[in-house]
Amino acid sequence: MQIKDLFSKKKYATIPTERPKREIPEGLMNKCPKCGNIQYSKELEKNLKVCSSCNYHGRLNARERIAMILDDGIIQEFDEKMESVDPLNFPGYASKLEQQKAKSNLYDSVVSGEGKIGGFPVVIAVMSFDFFSGSMGSVAGEKITRAIELAHLKQLPLIIFSTSGGARMQESIYSLMQMAKTSAALAKFQGNGGLYISVLTDPTTGGVTASFASLGDYNLAEPGALIGFAGRIVIEQTIRQKLPDNFQTAEFNLQHGQLDKVVHRKELRTTIIKLLDMHAPSKGGNE
């Protein structure tokens, strides 16, 4: 053994330790996608999925939204099992539909039905971004139209929560025509005195924004929600400029006169109840 060997770097064997890894059990904690703040999932749920640090409004699926907004959930759901028939036989569409159904536990991107808010009976339709990015094809258009027609028939207020990536390209012209169909149904309903409250949530874009979502007697939105017609990338390519960060946010739309009010999720239910109360049939005045 030479003397320099005494100073050579020794190799150590690693022995696996029995100590449990300090990993966060899945589902217990949650990281805010906007500010990175880590909070308990239970706390986040209690806070209606709004980040306690930066106020980021997390996306809700249709079931979560309904649980949050209606008194006792949906009393009667309409056409729960309505599904697409792939009318154009579009390459890859049928399998994508199956995949989306499994992922979201829904048959398409709209859940609709009757329920109560603050005791007021309403017809409600809620879009779910977790099904096919909330895109509108024949099924979504038909379910929205039927909801409008039912509200018309029963003379009930109509509330639609929108969230959508836009048109369902795989249904091309059928998808486009749903914009006309839903808007025409609203013309009848609103022309007959019907009350329609539209709530635009993150994100609402394309053909949904350019039809029923923009046609509320009152257009509300959640803070920070992306609301617009064309996509940011397309616009940047067209005008060859970078767009500001706040472009197409709810606040941007409010500033440009496109919304009545931006409402924090915590106050959404009470705001809707107040609006419904303002339109409640008069009880005769001398109570």
Next chain:
Amino acid sequence: MMSELPFEKPLSDLKKKITELKSLSNEKGIDFSEEIAILEQRCKQLENEMYQELSPAQKMQLARHHQRPTSLDFIQHIFTDFIELHGDRLFADDLAIVGGLAKFNGKPVTVIGHQRGKDTRDNIARFFGSPHPEGFRKALRLMQQANKFNRPIITFIDTKGAYPGDTAEERGQSEAIARNLREMATFGVPIICVVIGEGGSGGALALGVGNRVLMLENAIYSVISPNGAASILWKDASRADEAAEAMKITANDLLSFEIIEDIIPEPQGGAHRDYTEQSALVAEAIAKHLAELEKMSPTELIEDRYLKFRKIGQFRMAE
């Protein structure tokens, strides 16, 4: 001079050969008449075959042909006494949409259409036929006027889509389109919409809620341009031809889906070959459908239009 499309090259090559042969025959004094007759026969056959079996992608090229007649061309050929009216009374006059009063077969109508430019300068002024909100709002103002004075509304659809720009978003592009869709459902006058070139997305539909929607033989109509669909679906805009096929964008497709009521034939080789003949064919179709609609009362017209769009959609109940 008609500029040719890539798929038309074999035909023009053959035509060139015939011309060459003819001049050679003249120069050298040799009789090629037999050969020329054979070639001309083949040329005619090729032309017939080619234009009778156009693929969706080829129709897309014809629909976008820069020499294709525009709304103003049809207005000039089909109507008389056209008075163009400008502005939305809110912000500006959008040149991507033209409109005004005119007479059709002697009767006053309101006519509105998307307007592409005829050259680069014109195209820049008209945003290549892609309207801003003020364009849709001008159209709405003219339609409300037509409804008030009980005039039929004729619209020509020819746009890649609403203008995708920051200023358009700021001024409420979505709201402008949505409002047109809703309001067009309420008018008690006949509305006839003719897709003359490209019908792209909500920007097309915003002039498209009619009792009758007609398409020129080679016109296309889709929820997004095939180029846009290809780049979103497959991250590859160069696969537009494939998307054109898959999206079923042709007049024949849309007639079979009962989305449109009629197809207006085009001269062989496309609408740009003969403006006069094409305009006569469009006028004939408008006259036919207008005569039917003029028999209806305002209430019937509204209900007819509602039912037309109400029935569109394909779905089923899962087991």
